[in-house]
Amino acid sequence: MSQPQSEQIVLASRPHGPPTLENFRLEQVDKPTLPAGGVLLRALYLSLDPYMRGRMSDQKSYAKPVAVGDVMTGESVCEVVASDRKGYAAGDIVLAPTGWRTHAAFGASIPLRKLDPRLAPITTGLGVLGMPGFTAYAGLMVIGKPKPGETVVVAAASGPVGSLVGQLAMLVGARAVGIAGGADKCRYVVDELRFDAAIDHRAPDFAKQLEAACPKGIDVYFENVGGAIWQAVLPLLNTFARVPVCGLIAQYNATGDFPGPNLLPATMRQILSKSLTLRGFINYEFAAEHYAAFLETVSSGIAGGNIRYREDVTDGLAQAPTAFIGMLEGRNFGKVLVHVGDPSSSQ
Amino acid sequence: MSQPQSEQIVLASRPHGPPTLENFRLEQVDKPTLPAGGVLLRALYLSLDPYMRGRMSDQKSYAKPVAVGDVMTGESVCEVVASDRKGYAAGDIVLAPTGWRTHAAFGASIPLRKLDPRLAPITTGLGVLGMPGFTAYAGLMVIGKPKPGETVVVAAASGPVGSLVGQLAMLVGARAVGIAGGADKCRYVVDELRFDAAIDHRAPDFAKQLEAACPKGIDVYFENVGGAIWQAVLPLLNTFARVPVCGLIAQYNATGDFPGPNLLPATMRQILSKSLTLRGFINYEFAAEHYAAFLETVSSGIAGGNIRYREDVTDGLAQAPTAFIGMLEGRNFGKVLVHVGDPSSSQ
Numbered sequence: 296m297s298q299p300q301s302e303q304i305v306l307a308s309r310p311h312g313p314p315t316l317e318n319f320r321l322e323q324v325d326k327p328t329l330p331a332g333g334v335l336l337r338a339l340y341l342s343l344d345p346y347m348r349g350r351m352s353d354q355k356s357y358a359k360p361v362a363v364g365d366v367m368t369g370e371s372v373c374e375v376v377a378s379d380r381k382g383y384a385a386g387d388i389v390l391a392p393t394g395w396r397t398h399a400a401f402g403a404s405i406p407l408r409k410l411d412p413r414l415a416p417i418t419t420g421l422g423v424l425g426m427p428g429f430t431a432y433a434g435l436m437v438i439g440k441p442k443p444g445e446t447v448v449v450a451a452a453s454g455p456v457g458s459l460v461g462q463l464a465m466l467v468g469a470r471a472v473g474i475a476g477g478a479d480k481c482r483y484v485v486d487e488l489r490f491d492a493a494i495d496h497r498a499p500d501f502a503k504q505l506e507a508a509c510p511k512g513i514d515v516y517f518e519n520v521g522g523a524i525w526q527a528v529l530p531l532l533n534t535f536a537r538v539p540v541c542g543l544i545a546q547y548n549a550t551g552d553f554p555g556p557n558l559l560p561a562t563m564r565q566i567l568s569k570s571l572t573l574r575g576f577i578n579y580e581f582a583a584e585h586y587a588a589f590l591e592t593v594s595s596g597i598a599g600g601n602i603r604y605r606e607d608v609t610d611g612l613a614q615a616p617t618a619f620i621g622m623l624e625g626r627n628f629g630k631v632l633v634h635v636g637d638p639s640s641s642q
Numbered sequence: 643m644s645q646p647q648s649e650q651i652v653l654a655s656r657p658h659g660p661p662t663l664e665n666f667r668l669e670q671v672d673k674p675t676l677p678a679g680g681v682l683l684r685a686l687y688l689s690l691d692p693y694m695r696g697r698m699s700d701q702k703s704y705a706k707p708v709a710v711g712d713v714m715t716g717e718s719v720c721e722v723v724a725s726d727r728k729g730y731a732a733g734d735i736v737l738a739p740t741g742w743r744t745h746a747a748f749g750a751s752i753p754l755r756k757l758d759p760r761l762a763p764i765t766t767g768l769g770v771l772g773m774p775g776f777t778a779y780a781g782l783m784v785i786g787k788p789k790p791g792e793t794v795v796v797a798a799a800s801g802p803v804g805s806l807v808g809q810l811a812m813l814v815g816a817r818a819v820g821i822a823g824g825a826d827k828c829r830y831v832v833d834e835l836r837f838d839a840a841i842d843h844r845a846p847d848f849a850k851q852l853e854a855a856c857p858k859g860i861d862v863y864f865e866n867v868g869g870a871i872w873q874a875v876l877p878l879l880n881t882f883a884r885v886p887v888c889g890l891i892a893q894y895n896a897t898g899d900f901p902g903p904n905l906l907p908a909t910m911r912q913i914l915s916k917s918l919t920l921r922g923f924i925n926y927e928f929a930a931e932h933y934a935a936f937l938e939t940v941s942s943g944i945a946g947g948n949i950r951y952r953e954d955v956t957d958g959l960a961q962a963p964t965a966f967i968g969m970l971e972g973r974n975f976g977k978v979l980v981h982v983g984d985p986s987s988s989q
Contacts, residue, residue, distance in 0.1 A: 349915075521910055540914050546907045555902015560893045562906055563868055566922040567887050568696075573920040575913040 300326040302612055303396035306361045310351055313548045313623065318351065319367070319616040327400035329377045334407070336373035336391055336399045338635040341612065342421035343369070343619045345519075348547040366394040367615075370426065372410065372417050373399070374638055386639065388412055390420050395615055397635055412638075415597065422455045422630035423604040424593055426578060431459035432589040433581040434517055434539035438574045443468030445514035448505075448531075450474040450524050452484045452493060455604065455630035456541065459593070460517045461490045462602050466592075469515070472508050474524060476625045483628070487603055502527040512536075518573075521545045526558065529565050540575040548623065605629030647673040649959050650743035653708045657698055660895040660970065665698065666714070666963040674747035676724045681754070683720035683738055683746045685982040688959065689768035690716070690966045692866075695894040713741040714962075717773065719757065719764050720746070721985055733986060735759055737767050742962050744982055759985075762944065769977035770951040771940055773925060774802035779936040780928040781864055781886035782807050785921045790815030792861035795852075795878075797821040797871050799831045799840060802951065802977035803888065806940070807864045808837045809949050813939075816862070819855050821871060823972045830975070834950055849874040859883075865920075868892045873905065876912050887922040895970065952976030 300323075307320040329335045350368050353360045361368055375387040380403055383389070390408040393399040401407065410420045422428060441447050447464035451457040452473025461471035461484070473484040473493040484493035492508040494501060505527050512533040518525065522545030532538070546553075565571060596602030607629040609618040615633045622631045647670075654667040676682040697715050700707045708715055722734040727750055730736070737755040740746040748754065757767045769775060788794050794811035798804040799820025808818035808831070820831040820840040831840035839855040841848060852874050859880035865872065869892030879885070893900075912918060943949030954976040956965040962980045969978045 518910075521907065525906075525910075540910065543907070543910055543914055546911070549907065553902070553904035553907050555900070555904055557900035557902055558904050558906040559909055560868065560890070560896065560900050562909075563865075563872075563887065563890055564893070566920055567890055568922070570922045570924060570927060571920075572922075573913055573918075575915070575917045575919075577917060580917060 300324070301396065301398040303366045303394070304612065304615055305366050306351060306363050308363060309353065310548070312550050314348065314351060314616075314620055316616050316620070321613050326398050329379055330400050330402050332379050332403035333401050333405075334375050334380050334383050334389075335377040336371075336389065336393065336401070337376050338371040338373050338393055338397050338399070338612075339388075339638060340372045340418050340421060340608075341369055341393070341395060341615060341633040341635050342371065342425070343615065343622055343631040343633060344427065345542055345544050345547065345623065347619065348544075348623060366396055369393065369395050370421060371399075371635065372420055374636075383407070383409075388417050388638070390425065395612065397612055415594070417638075418606055418608075418630075418632055419597075419604070421632060422606065423459055423597065423602065424590065427455035427630060428459050428593055429582065429586060429589050430541060430578040431456045431517075432463060432593065433578050433585055434541045434576060435460050435463050435515070437581050437585060438539035438572075438576060439515035439517060439537050441467055441469040441515050444470070446470045446472060446509050446511055447515040447517065448472045448474065448509065448513050448528060449517040450496070450520040451544070451625075452488070452490065453480040453605065453628060456519055457517070458484070458488055458604060458629075459602065462488060462596070463592070464515070465489070465491075466596065466601060472505070472513075474505070474520075480628060483605070487605075496524055506531055515539075517541060519544060525562075529562060532565065532569055532571060534569045536569065536571050538571060538573045540573055544623065606632055608632045608634050610634045647671070648743065648745040650713045650741070651959065651962055652713050653698060653710050655710060656700065657895070659897050661695065661698060661963075661967055663963050663967070668960050673745050676726055677747050677749050679726050679750035680748050680752075681722050681727050681730050681736075682724040683718075683736065683740065683748070684723050685718040685720050685740055685744050685746070685959075686735075686985060687719045687765050687768060687955075688716055688740070688742060688962060688980040688982050689718065689772070689774075690962065690969055690978040690980060691774065692889055692891045692894065692970065694966065695891075695970060713743055716740065716742050717768060718746075718982065719767055721983075730754070730756075735764050735985070737772065742959065744959055762941070764985075765953055765955075765977075765979055766944075766951070768979060769802045769953065770806055770944065770949065771937065774977060775806050775940055776929065776933060776936050777888060777925040778803045778806035778864075779810060779940065780925050780932055781888045781923060782810050782862070784928050784932060785886035785919075785923060786862035786864060786884045788814055788816040788862050791817070793817045793819060793856050793858055794862040794864065795819045795821065795856065795860050795875060796864040797843070797867040798891070798972075799835070799837065800827040800952065800975060801866075803866055804864070805831070805835050805951060805976075806949065809835055809943065810939070811862070812836070812838075813943065813948060819852070819860075821852070821867075827975060830952070834952075843871055853878055862886075864888060866891065872909075876909060879912065879916055879918060881916045883916065883918050885918060885920045887920055891970065953979055955979045955981050957981045 371393040449460040481493035519542035521543035718740040796807040828840035866889035868890035
């Protein structure tokens with residue numbers, strides 16, 4: 296059997312609740328051709344991110360949903376196979392909004408970011424030095440504004456966003472408390488990432504442990520989970536605490552009404568009585584003003600050993616749906632990537 | 643029977659749900675004596691405000707609850723009866739944190755604000771030129787930051803805070819939409835306060851009417867109610883909308899759990915997907931920086947006829963509990979004051 300020219304994964308149907316493999320379909324298609332003035336790309340690594348769950352639904356949101364039958368949205372590190380675009384040559388490594396596919400072609404107007412493989416591993420462009428990293432930076436530094444001695448709490452602390460939130464908090468002299476699922480991840484958060492504490496949200500006395508780890512309360516809570524963790528954080532928030540709301544992975548899969556009791560009045564009451572700030576955000580809102588400072592801060596943090604990261608790589612585009620479903624269930628350990636192909640120099 | 647020297651109203655018991663007359667007790671006590679270096683005051687008007695409901699409960703909040711048996715918290719316009727304090731003389735009119743009583747004495751260190759009866763009616767020091775007015779100013783101008791052409795929505799729009807929120811919004815060129823209870827109040831909000839629209843929250847199609855009154859969505863929602871009104875506002879909020887959270891009168895009387903469905907996830911989802919800002923506040927957080935500008939803006943607005951206000955005056959300290967309960971039920975029309983005594987010049 297001959298190797299298919301090109302592969303892609305499309306949204307086969309919209310999920311009801313947690314996505315299943317049936318919601319995705321792998322398709323064999325013709326390799327795209329080089330457009331005039333454009334580039335032809337071959338994907339090396341595809342990034343899988345929680346926001347993609349939102350694009351699978353047709354609820355109104357800040358971004359359009361993926362249409363049923365369309366290729367799943369996503370960003371990849373790619374190698375330029377052929378180029379008719381000035382400044383791009385075969386062999387260059389670029390970040391591109393390819394979607395979940397092995398090959399993609401872009402015209403002259405699509406912004407592509409070149410990566411220099413000598414400066415950092417190319418996969419970091421999808422993680423600590425890419426969108427997840429900037430999400431952590433913007434939410435923490437622009438909205439959270441931690442001060443020395445304050446306490447910063449973040450969930451999914453072993454993941455690409457949470458791990459950087461805590462490490463940036465420590466860089467400004469704040470205390471970092473991570474929440475993660477399971478002993479292995481908690482150990483990693485304390486031993487490798489050097490957070491001041493890590494709490495396992497699966498522990499039966501999780502709320503008590505969190506309180507014990509935050510003896511001076513919480514000044515910044517970087518929200519990327521929602522649900523039960525928010526309920527444990529809420530009573531610990533200090534007056535004037537800031538809550539950048541970056542994600543709500545605990546509720547992405549829910550369908551229909553949420554059963555009672557109604558927890559909104561208690562949250563509103565805390566917002567009022569503690570003068571809290573809750574601020575939702577999407578990273579690109581802050582890119583023009585803060586992206587350069589982010590790259591500078593995090594690059595030098597990595598170089599100096601103050602910022603560490605971890606990747607969870609799955610092999611083969613066909614495995615992307617399985618890896619994505621596992622990530623939504625918290626089974627990943629680090630930034631989730633799918634290895635789609637190798638650079639031509641190593642082939 | 644001789645006239646009692648002095649009267650006060652104490653918290654007789656904590657309310658479960660809406661306060662009742664049984665939660666208050668009128669007491670006859672000796673008139674306080676002039677402390678060394680201090681002042682002896684006689685109350686003329688007592689201010690009744692929604693925040694006092696919070697002080698009747700012993701839930702943790704930004705301020706200590708009133709102890710059972712203690713005088714209810716509150717601020718009054720008073721006449722100085724006798725003074726041993728520099729700068730204060732008998733006959734002066736001052737604002738003072740007297741609580742619900744006819745007479746009060748203060749030592750040298752308690753801050754008192756002198757009012758000039760020639761500049762504005764003295765009751766405005768408890769309303770449009772006092773705490774409620776500054777609450778409206780700070781929440782709208784410092785947190786809400788309305789821009790010309792934007793839409794500002796406020797509930798309890800005929801009340802002392804809401805009426806000023808809308809009038810200040812119009813002063814900066816924004817569109818003001820008020821929510822009020824009943825046709826009379828709505829008429830007042832449009833005809834007298836000149837809001838662009840007013841919606842009766844008791845109308846069965848309230849949410850639809852609100853949507854029709856906000857064809858370009860809502861950019862600033864000044865939250866002083868919560869509950870069903872928040873649910874109608876939430877889907878209309880625009881991306882980057884600001885929500886100063888000033889009060890939650892709809893939920894102050896609730897006891898125990900709120901029945902389901904759980905409305906928190908939907909609110910969190912909107913915060914995230916629309917990059918909303920929710921910010922709780924207490925007016926005095928902003929006083930040092932903004933009080934002078936507030937007095938200047940609102941005084942000149944009143945003088946120029948751009949800012950109007952309305953008072954709802956009940957006669958006699960003994961009637962304060964009834965007036966307070968009515969205010970929590972929305973039966974007042976304008977700033978709620980209790981007339982406790984007359985200036986000596988008019989006696």
